[in-house]
Amino acid sequence: MPRVSEQYRTNRRAEILVAAARLFATNGFHSTSMADIISASGLSAGAVYRYFRSKEELIGAVAERALSAADEVFAELLADGATPSFEQALTAILEAISGRIADDPVIGTDLTRIGVQVWAEALRNPELAARAGAAYQRLRGHFAEVARRRQAAGLLAADAVPEQVGAAMLSLVQGFILQRLLVAGTDTAGYLAGVRALLAPAPLGAGR
């Protein structure tokens, strides 16, 4: 094996990831084999396995792209001790989803389609289930931090549990991903308007 530069390795790794993600998005995780990925990448089996030992590792790398995008959104939202509203947090993350995550500039495919495939596959694949569970804990944690700051500022009830509020916020993201793909007419602006109306206090101080 010749000595290769770091740049060479980064490029090969990206090529394999792009080939795999396109197959996952088109044919589903289950129907895509390592042989398909090797063939689509144009590299040798040995070369591909040097970077990724399994489909699960490849899905992990794809998920990491989407999660990193979410991490960046929250890093910006929470910078300098800011206390964003739930609506601000959700707007920023849904815009990232319908933007760079649904239309990833490097992968060139809709990563949310792969996400939905992984949900299904995780029900029968313990390794994927563990990866998905960890990913959602991480996202929930970001939303929980928003809740924690709002609580510290007296804007969320003192007895609310931030992780529980984070779970509900995460649902508003997962449901958006799903409805955007499956229910005709679901658009980001309309969806956010619905969330805003749901989270808004009742008019005239009426009880909810």
Next chain:
Amino acid sequence: MPRVSEQYRTNRRAEILVAAARLFATNGFHSTSMADIISASGLSAGAVYRYFRSKEELIGAVAERALSAADEVFAELLADGATPSFEQALTAILEAISGRIADDPVIGTDLTRIGVQVWAEALRNPELAARAGAAYQRLRGHFAEVARRRQAAGLLAADAVPEQVGAAMLSLVQGFILQRLLVAGTDTAGYLAGVRALLAPAPLGAGR
């Protein structure tokens, strides 16, 4: 073909549905063939095809069970012109999900696992996509009716769009289904507490 009673037909149909649903829940929709279903049902191929012409029809029948359960929940909630709160509506539907839908007494399996499989499969199967889209329009419509009544009672802003609020409510259901299956420690009571905190007005009338 001998003349058969209505009861006989109902029983045969239920047997096939149970066999199919168990296979879908265990192996996934994609990995289950009509031949598998015929074999598991113990009936002849001709008998099975007399009731269901395809896997898609079988999924439709399984989905119809879950949707009927949801219809009943909303029929009760909305009876006599009632105006339930969003929290009441969500509590009733999540209790139905973690009760009779996740533990269907006839099918004997968790219908939510089948739902997640269908989400993924619908991305590559236009017939399933149309069925899933229609099912979610129906559920969204129930939540939209709750929003409409709250709006009529002055409890929801006059400029809110009920269908959009329904989409956000539906997300809180879809996310619950997913997190219940994939994120350890997700329980109905804790999840509802998180939703309640998210929907509650800010303490002391502070801005949100």
